[in-house]
Amino acid sequence: MKFTLKIWRQENAKAQGRFETYQLDNISADCSFLEMLDILNEKLVNDNISLPVDTITFDHDCREGICGMCSLYINGRPHGPEQGTTVCQLHMRRFNDGDTITIEPWRAKAFPVIKDLMVDRNAFDKIIQAGGFVSVSTGGVPDANAIPVRKEDADLAMDAAACIGCGACVAACKNASAMLFVSAKVSQFALLPQGKIEAKERVQAMVAKMDELGFGNCTNTYACEAECPKNISVENIARMNREFFFSKLTLAKRESNGGGVG
Amino acid sequence: MTQLNSKIPQGPLAEKWTSYKTHQKLVNPANKRKLDIIVVGTGLAGAAAAASFGEMGFNVKVLCISDSPRRAHSIAAQGGINAAKNYPNDGDSVYRLFYDTIKGGDYRAREANVYRLAEVANSIIDQCVAQGVPFAREYSGYLDNRSFGGAQVSRTFYARGQTGQQLLLGAYSALSKEIGRGHVELFHRREMLDVVIIDGRARGVIARNLVTGELERYAAHAVVLATGGYGNVYFLSTNAMNSNGSAAWRAHRKGAMFANPAFVQIHPTCIPVHGDYQSKLTLMSESLRNDGRIWVPKKKEDAEKIRKGQLKPTQLGEEDRDYYLERRYPAFGNLVPRDVASRAAKERCDAGFGVGTTGLAVYLDFADAIKRLGKHVIEARYGNLFQMYEKIVDDNPYEMPMMIYPAVHYTMGGLWVDYELQTTIPGLFAAGEANFSDHGANRLGASALMQGLADGYFVLPYTIQNYLGDQISVARFKTTAPEFDEAEKNIRGQIDRLMGINGKRSVDSFHRQLGHIMWDMVGMGRNAEGLKKAVTAIQELRKEFWKDVKVTGKKDNVNNELEKALRLMDFLELGELMARDALHREESCGGHFREEHQTQDGEAKRNDDDFKYVGVWEYKGENQEPTMHVEPLNYEFIEVKTRNYKE
Numbered sequence: 001m002k003f004t005l006k007i008w009r010q011e012n013a014k015a016q017g018r019f020e021t022y023q024l025d026n027i028s029a030d031c032s033f034l035e036m037l038d039i040l041n042e043k044l045v046n047d048n049i050s051l052p053v054d055t056i057t058f059d060h061d062c063r064e065g066i067c068g069m070c071s072l073y074i075n076g077r078p079h080g081p082e083q084g085t086t087v088c089q090l091h092m093r094r095f096n097d098g099d100t101i102t103i104e105p106w107r108a109k110a111f112p113v114i115k116d117l118m119v120d121r122n123a124f125d126k127i128i129q130a131g132g133f134v135s136v137s138t139g140g141v142p143d144a145n146a147i148p149v150r151k152e153d154a155d156l157a158m159d160a161a162a163c164i165g166c167g168a169c170v171a172a173c174k175n176a177s178a179m180l181f182v183s184a185k186v187s188q189f190a191l192l193p194q195g196k197i198e199a200k201e202r203v204q205a206m207v208a209k210m211d212e213l214g215f216g217n218c219t220n221t222y223a224c225e226a227e228c229p230k231n232i233s234v235e236n237i238a239r240m241n242r243e244f245f246f247s248k249l250t251l252a253k254r255e256s257n258g259g260g261v262g
Numbered sequence: 263m264t265q266l267n268s269k270i271p272q273g274p275l276a277e278k279w280t281s282y283k284t285h286q287k288l289v290n291p292a293n294k295r296k297l298d299i300i301v302v303g304t305g306l307a308g309a310a311a312a313a314s315f316g317e318m319g320f321n322v323k324v325l326c327i328s329d330s331p332r333r334a335h336s337i338a339a340q341g342g343i344n345a346a347k348n349y350p351n352d353g354d355s356v357y358r359l360f361y362d363t364i365k366g367g368d369y370r371a372r373e374a375n376v377y378r379l380a381e382v383a384n385s386i387i388d389q390c391v392a393q394g395v396p397f398a399r400e401y402s403g404y405l406d407n408r409s410f411g412g413a414q415v416s417r418t419f420y421a422r423g424q425t426g427q428q429l430l431l432g433a434y435s436a437l438s439k440e441i442g443r444g445h446v447e448l449f450h451r452r453e454m455l456d457v458v459i460i461d462g463r464a465r466g467v468i469a470r471n472l473v474t475g476e477l478e479r480y481a482a483h484a485v486v487l488a489t490g491g492y493g494n495v496y497f498l499s500t501n502a503m504n505s506n507g508s509a510a511w512r513a514h515r516k517g518a519m520f521a522n523p524a525f526v527q528i529h530p531t532c533i534p535v536h537g538d539y540q541s542k543l544t545l546m547s548e549s550l551r552n553d554g555r556i557w558v559p560k561k562k563e564d565a566e567k568i569r570k571g572q573l574k575p576t577q578l579g580e581e582d583r584d585y586y587l588e589r590r591y592p593a594f595g596n597l598v599p600r601d602v603a604s605r606a607a608k609e610r611c612d613a614g615f616g617v618g619t620t621g622l623a624v625y626l627d628f629a630d631a632i633k634r635l636g637k638h639v640i641e642a643r644y645g646n647l648f649q650m651y652e653k654i655v656d657d658n659p660y661e662m663p664m665m666i667y668p669a670v671h672y673t674m675g676g677l678w679v680d681y682e683l684q685t686t687i688p689g690l691f692a693a694g695e696a697n698f699s700d701h702g703a704n705r706l707g708a709s710a711l712m713q714g715l716a717d718g719y720f721v722l723p724y725t726i727q728n729y730l731g732d733q734i735s736v737a738r739f740k741t742t743a744p745e746f747d748e749a750e751k752n753i754r755g756q757i758d759r760l761m762g763i764n765g766k767r768s769v770d771s772f773h774r775q776l777g778h779i780m781w782d783m784v785g786m787g788r789n790a791e792g793l794k795k796a797v798t799a800i801q802e803l804r805k806e807f808w809k810d811v812k813v814t815g816k817k818d819n820v821n822n823e824l825e826k827a828l829r830l831m832d833f834l835e836l837g838e839l840m841a842r843d844a845l846h847r848e849e850s851c852g853g854h855f856r857e858e859h860q861t862q863d864g865e866a867k868r869n870d871d872d873f874k875y876v877g878v879w880e881y882k883g884e885n886q887e888p889t890m891h892v893e894p895l896n897y898e899f900i901e902v903k904t905r906n907y908k909e
């Protein structure tokens with residue numbers, strides 16, 4: 001197969017970026033999208049034997065659709081044309097011979113470009129650090145079967161926990177909102193007895209952090225769900241909104257009773 | 263010469279760990295704050311250790327190679343994690359888990375370590391549930407179990423086909439909690455490139471900032487390497503692209519001994535190689551062998567027709583199929599350990615019965631299971647794996663049997679550690695896949711996650727205190743010490759040298775070539791002639807690399823080519839050591855199969871009289887022959903037997 005690639009090149013965070021055009025021929029339909037970029041990079045090295053060249057930088061690690069590292073915006077869609085698929089699991093057979101493919105990094109204020117197609121997603125870590133956990137230390141916990149959990153709840157928690165933290169939801173959203181990511185974590189814990197105890201404080205802390213880091217508001221267009229490679233449901237957003245308002249009420253009540261959140 | 267002292271506590275097997283904990287040194291809370299620990303790597307072992315150290319009150323610095331700890335290679339583990347909870351009431355116990363693991367490892371692991379692993383495994387499950395890990399549950403609300411190879415009980419806990427993801431996210435959340443509280447400082451996009459040794463003890467590391475290219479210095483009272491395995495020496499493996507052996511190798515060059523480098527696990531159920539542009543191989547979890555049956559055609563003519571596309575597997579009747587694992591190993595059937603299953607697949611393919619266009623594939627068939635349980639049950643159990651298969655191969659595994667072939671998956675070898683997980687460099691610890699400790703010559707399924715979390719949550723938090731107990735009066739180290747200057751200068755020299763070669767060949771072209779040498783000669787079947795050839799071929803390739811590699815880009819910017827070149831220069835040395843270790847070990851055991859040492863029906867022939875030991879290698883300098891030391895394995899509590907999965 002033959003492709004024309006228009007790829008975003010940007011030397012570093014401060015530099016001006018631009019599109020560069022590359023031609024690739026003889027690509028197998030069974031080749032993955034990232035392998036196609038590997039081939040291009042190797043060609044760049046080999047074709048410019050004596051010129052100073054720089055290969056195209058993009059994030060990736062597992063290449064199995066689970067680490068959430070890969071993050072390419074292809075022809076105007078995060079992770080490209082295939083529903084429910086990360087770009088590392090996308091194969092060239094999903095394109096037509098002769099296609100022109102435009103490849104860009106995630107675009108969001110909270111995810112600045114580091115180089116070429118690589119962006120900084122530390123903001124997600126910071127949201128988790130603000131409350132995306134159960135405050136339990138190692139040791140001193142009860143037997144795993146001491147607290148039964150309804151299978152339905154465990155399954156729903158697992159659905160939410162399947163989020164890979166890639167940031168496609170933010171890249172897909174016109175407001176660059178992180179609601180799907182945050183709500184998935186809030187939901188996972190809110191659905192389980194182990195997480196319920198801190199649910200109120202958690203949702204408040206994580207939402208506050210999200211706002212502080214410059215993510216936009218959710219205006220319910222659901223582009224996030226449509227582009228999520230793991231099909232994380234917007235029902236999580238609804239659940240988080242409920243948790244958020246309910247917790248606001250009860251925490252305010254607790255505060256006025258002189259309890260304080262601590 | 264360094265003495266190998268494994269520091270195994272005295273006393274009966276079942277009491278060793280308790281007795282260790284009772285007598286070890288502790289550090290009081292006020293003193294913990296004065297002590298710094300560096301943890302390199304944020305997989306299960308690293309994240310769990312760092313979180314636990316932070317909770318205990320130590321000052322922790324974590325170096326993470328990716329943009330977030332949640333990306334670490336552990337995230338990709340699919341099938342599950344073992345523990346001896348005996349929830350299904352099928353006769354499991356700590357002893358049985360210990361026994362299966364030792365036997366699965368073909369009696370090349372240390373008894374005391376493996377017993378401790380089995381002993382703490384149950385606490386791991388408790389801990390993860392408390393963290394909110396959504397393990398699979400029954401309708402009753404209690405936890406569900408499945409079976410893995412090498413066991414006759416159901417002791418594997420799982421979270422759909424994403425167990426590693428959920429366990430790592432659990433450890434990541436615990437780590438994030440400690441970062442949020444300020445007990446742990448996280449440095450992301452950093453790759454450790456050297457260990458700094460002051461007065462014979464590990465006191466820091468040099469790391470490259472992968473964004474700015476700067477070389478940075480980190481000092482501490484102790485250093486933990488939790489940097490994973492070195493399977494990527496083969497170029498193609500199931501490991502993540504960033505996984506590499508450099509941290510361990512660079513520690514080795516500084517004096518940490520390397521144990522059993524030749525012990526590599528080749529996993530039987532991976533998607534076969536399909537093109538030379540391929541960058542990695544994809545695992546199809548061992549859990550699939552719970553319900554899938556492995557077979558090849560009984561007649562060579564049929565296999566040939568299938569390879570040419572003239573016949574479909576579904577057109578072959580039962581009588582024309584050879585379910586070779588069920589035939590050869592009736593007691594364990596499709597659930598024999600990985601080394602056995604891999605070799606059996608290779609044997610059938612080499613004999614001309616392989617399928618797929620290359621003939622290097624066998625079938626993993628779910629037709630019976632779908633008939634018996636219904637498609638929805640199979641979908642609920644393995645849906646994401648089936649989907650992954652379909653995306654890669656473009657074939658529907660609900661209708662056509664999967665095609666699979668063995669691939670490099672896991673490295674049992676690694677940095678030599680004593681019972682405390684301390685390497686031969688005092689103050690340098692190694693955890694998880696990076697050490698050699700628990701799996702002998704073959705690892706059983708669902709036990710790497712168990713070991714990573716055992717090391718991180720329940721072993722290191724104790725043993726590191728025993729080391730730090732007498733360090734409380736040692737003041738914080740300054741990174742201006744001459745030892746840091748020296749180490750940094752050395753790394754800077756390597757980088758300049760690599761970037762200055764300006765040769766004609768890409769880094770990957772060398773890596774691919776090394777991979778071919780390793781797979782052909784240090785792979786599933788090994789012999790003296792091939793191994794000797796491998797040693798020379800790798801030495802020559804190394805020379806070629808240093809003459810003709812081309813590293814593009816800048817050193818003070820993001821530079822993947824430089825990152826790969828730095829890792830490859832280490833793989834080019836490690837690969838040679840693996841071949842040497844394989845050559846010296848004149849026996850077949852676990853994943854190490856020497857063609858000269860097999861029984862008449864092709865089973866591995868172990869040699870306990872001469873090789874019941876850990877081969878421990880000492881680095882002697884660049885292009886110098888390494889020296890091998892021996893840690894004898896004394897089995898006090900179990901009887902060493904020939905592994906038998908037939909009856």
Ligand SMILES: Cc1cc2nc3c(=O)[nH]c(=O)nc-3n(C[C@H](O)[C@H](O)[C@H](O)COP(=O)(O)OP(=O)(O)OC[C@H]3O[C@@H](n4cnc5c(N)ncnc54)[C@H](O)[C@@H]3O)c2cc1C
Pocket residue numbers: 302303304305306307308325326327333334335336337338339340341342343425426452453454455488489490491500501502504505506507508509545547671672693694695696707708709710711712714
């Ligand atoms: C596809 C797949 C499926 C698996 N399924 C299972 C399963 O079902 N059950 C099971 O028990 N085991 C399974 N395993 C094995 C298991 O996942 C690993 O052995 C285990 O997760 C290793 O954990 P770790 O913490 O030791 O290392 P890792 O998770 O590998 O973490 C080490 C991290 O350190 C980083 N690193 C390396 N060098 C440096 C450096 N110099 N500086 C900074 N960082 C560095 C690496 O990139 C990596 O992210 C599977 C493995 C694979 C590949």
Ligand code: FES
Pocket residue numbers: 059060061062063064065066067068069070086087088089164
């Ligand atoms: S590289 Fe891991 S999800 Fe794509």
